[in-house]
Amino acid sequence: MKKERVEAFTDAIVAIIMTIMVLEMKVPKAGTLTALLDERSYFFAYLISFFLIATTWYNHHYLFTYATWISKRAFWANCVWLFMMSLAPVATGWISEFPSSRTTAYFYLLVYILWGMAFRVLMVILIQDNPKKKERLGRMAGPKRSWLELSLLLVALVVTYFVPILCLVILGLNSVVWIINTPKGSDRILS
Structure with missing residues (x-):
């Protein structure tokens, strides 16, 4: 399949x-700062979700730049990854509506974990399908980042039980880890 x-x-x-998520943001009911602050819960959840999506999209671009062949397996792994990501607007809206709920926080966390696992599977398949590009593609799954990401997710699983909204903060930190640890020169690659 053509990767383009x-x-x-x-x-x-x-x-x-991303458009669905921004359209879910409600316009304040009045022209006051208090009315704007009433929407802070959704804005905070939207902010985290937006950057999680933007970060994985950037990394997806890196992977697909170096992959020369997209197999049927890679196509379907990509579709599963997109499906998991498509649940982000629901998870974002739900946790913003009930920020103190363990259920909504764990649902948000579950969506993110499944989405991350789907991305990892996509990475592995692309590496297997493109063995000549293994070194470049493998840079995305560096061990330092993997251990840090896993540690953050384990902390999130525990902390969410006590303070549900902190799962967003921890996933925001996870996004920062991915932003900081992109492969060197990833901003200089040409398609």
């Missing part, structure tokens, strides 16, 4: 997901 088709499809889905 998969990339175009992915870009469209990601754009739609």
